[in-house]
Amino acid sequence: MIACVLMLMDVIVTTAALSLIIGVRYLVVGVVTHGLLWSGAGRGRRLNRQAPDRRRMRREIVASLIACPIYALPAALVLELWKRGGTAVYSDVGAWPLWWLPASFVVYLLAHDAFYYWVHRGLHHPRVFRWAHAEHHRSHDPSAFASFAFDPAEAAATAWFLPALAMVVPIHWGVALALLTLMTATAVLNHAGREVWPQGWLRRAPLKWLITATHHDLHHKRFNGNYGLYFRFWDTSRLTELSAATERRDRPHRPEGSPEISLDDGSPSAV
Numbered sequence: 001m002i003a004c005v006l007m008l009m010d011v012i013v014t015t016a017a018l019s020l021i022i023g024v025r026y027l028v029v030g031v032v033t034h035g036l037l038w039s040g041a042g043r044g045r046r047l048n049r050q051a052p053d054r055r056r057m058r059r060e061i062v063a064s065l066i067a068c069p070i071y072a073l074p075a076a077l078v079l080e081l082w083k084r085g086g087t088a089v090y091s092d093v094g095a096w097p098l099w100w101l102p103a104s105f106v107v108y109l110l111a112h113d114a115f116y117y118w119v120h121r122g123l124h125h126p127r128v129f130r131w132a133h134a135e136h137h138r139s140h141d142p143s144a145f146a147s148f149a150f151d152p153a154e155a156a157a158t159a160w161f162l163p164a165l166a167m168v169v170p171i172h173w174g175v176a177l178a179l180l181t182l183m184t185a186t187a188v189l190n191h192a193g194r195e196v197w198p199q200g201w202l203r204r205a206p207l208k209w210l211i212t213a214t215h216h217d218l219h220h221k222r223f224n225g226n227y228g229l230y231f232r233f234w235d236t237s238r239l240t241e242l243s244a245a246t247e248r249r250d251r252p253h254r255p256e257g258s259p260e261i262s263l264d265d266g267s268p269s270a271v
Contacts (some may be wrong), residue, residue, distance in 0.1 A: 010080050011043050011143070013072075018072035018079075026049045029188055031060075033144040047217040048193035053141035063135050064148035070155040074163040081167070088170045096170055104171045108162070108179055109230055115161050115233040120227040123154060141190075142220050147187035185232065190216040209233070220243040222252075228260050 037043050038051060082089045090096065096104075123133040131155040139146040150158075164178065189196060196211045202214060211228050219226040225242035228235050235241040 007080055007084075011076050014076035014079055015069060015072045018076050019069040023068045023070055023206060025184070026064055026068070026145075027061070030143075030145045030147070033188050033192055033211055037192050038142070042191075042194060044194035044196040045199060045214075046194055046212060048141035049215065052141060052145075056139060056141075057145050058144050059135075060139060060143060060145040060149035063150065064145065066152060066203045067148060067150045067155040070152060071159040078163040078166050089166050089173055089176060090170060091173055093172065098170075099171065101172055101175055104169070105175050105179060106174075107169065108165065108171065109182075111165060112162060113228060113230045114202065116158065116229040117227050117238075119157055120229075121156070121240070122222070124227070137223060139249055140220055142191040142193055142217070144188045145165050146191040146194040146220075147184075167184070186211070189213055191220075193217070215242075 034052070034057075041225055044192055078087055078089070081087050093101070093126060099127060113139065122128060131136075132151050134147055136146065136153045136154065139149065162179075165171075171179075190211060190213045194203075195217075197214075199214075201207050202212060209232055211226075211230055215226050215228075215232065217244070222242055225240040226235055227240055
């Protein structure tokens with residue numbers, strides 16, 4: 001009983017610390033990315049119809065900071081269990097064959113991508129969307145700060161997967177850190193409103209297989225496709241791929257039966 005109480009206290013303290021770390025990292029990366037891509041004439045190919053709205057960015061930041069402790073809690077639980085030898089995370093490089101270092105990175109990416117695709121599609125169900133995913137889609141012209149701007153329900157639905165995977169699938173802590181770094185980089189760049197990769201590169205391997213800002217921005221503009229996280233496999237195989245050739249820039253596409261949400265200015269927007 002005493003051990004359980006002590007662990008609970010440790011989890012609470014670690015959750016608070018990780019919330020602060022996640023929040024500060026989010027703000028720093030968001031400020032730097034937005035500044036680099038939108039200052040002056042801007043960098044990269046512009047995807048947004050207009051520059052990110054300051055009021056909308058403030059809403060994105062508030063939603064993201066609320067989500068921080070939700071993501072921190074399962075991570076803190078795994079961290080405390082790791083300290084007690086209760087996870088599949090390891091620190092000795094020799095504990096598993098060296099080939100497992102890159103292999104585990106790929107396994108985690110593929111598993112996370114598959115999980116996210118199907119959860120993301122579920123979040124767009126008309127009975128779920130309004131209370132679980134609407135906040136993220138109020139950013140029709142997203143900014144780098146939208147990368148973490150989730151409703152609490154969405155954060156709770158997605159925050160547990162990688163920590164749960166770390167309980168059963170061996171991963172070196174350095175590989176886990178590299179995975180989290182890649183997650184942050186792709187999420188921020190894919191929401192920044194500008195495509196940093198040359199357009200010709202997007203039509204060639206490996207970028208033609210990966211989700212970039214061009215791919216994900218269509219999801220924010222049309223809402224009914226491009227649900228993937230890292231790879232385009234699920235969208236292409238499940239026929240939910242959207243292409244720039246079919247995009248309607250004047251208004252988002254509204255799938256039959258989908259709900260409506262209100263934007264910051266109070267105007268209705270089809271989703």
